[in-house]
Amino acid sequence: MREKMTVRAEYTEAKRKKEQLVVEEMIRLYCRKHHGEYDRKTGRMCPACRQLSDYAKLRSEKCPFMEQKTFCSCCRVHCYQPEMREKIRQVMRFSGPRMLLYHPALALWHVACSVREKRKQRERMGKTG
Ligand SMILES: [Zn+2]
Numbered sequence: 001m002r003e004k005m006t007v008r009a010e011y012t013e014a015k016r017k018k019e020q021l022v023v024e025e026m027i028r029l030y031c032r033k034h035h036g037e038y039d040r041k042t043g044r045m046c047p048a049c050r051q052l053s054d055y056a057k058l059r060s061e062k063c064p065f066m067e068q069k070t071f072c073s074c075c076r077v078h079c080y081q082p083e084m085r086e087k088i089r090q091v092m093r094f095s096g097p098r099m100l101l102y103h104p105a106l107a108l109w110h111v112a113c114s115v116r117e118k119r120k121q122r123e124r125m126g127k128t129g
Helices: 002-034 047-062 082-102 104-128
Strands: none
Touching: 002 047, 002 082, 002 104, 047 082, 082 104
C-alpha cells in the first residue's frame, strides 16, 4: 500500500516536471518568433515571457489536480488569472502545432494526454448525467 502510494507520487511528480518543461518550451518558441528581446545565443526569453513561464510553473507547482489531470491548458479548473490565461492561450495556439516540428516526442505526449483527458471527461459526464 505504502509502496503503491510512493510510485503514484513519483509518477505525479514526473508528470508535473514534464508539463513544466513542455510549457516552458512552448513559451520559448513563441517568444523566439514574436519578441525581439529573445536572446538566440542563450535562449533567454524576454521579461514578459519569463514572467509568464514562472507563473505557469508556479501554477503547476500548486496544482492539486495533477494526479487526475493532464495539462493546465485542458484542465477544467482554470486557476490562471484571466490575463495570464489569455497569454498562455495565445502561446498554445501558436506553439502547439509547431511543437511537432521542434519537439516531436513532447508534442505527441501532449496530444496523447489531451485525448485521454477528453475521453475521461466524456466518461465522467456520461456517468453523472
Ligand atoms: Zn517574449
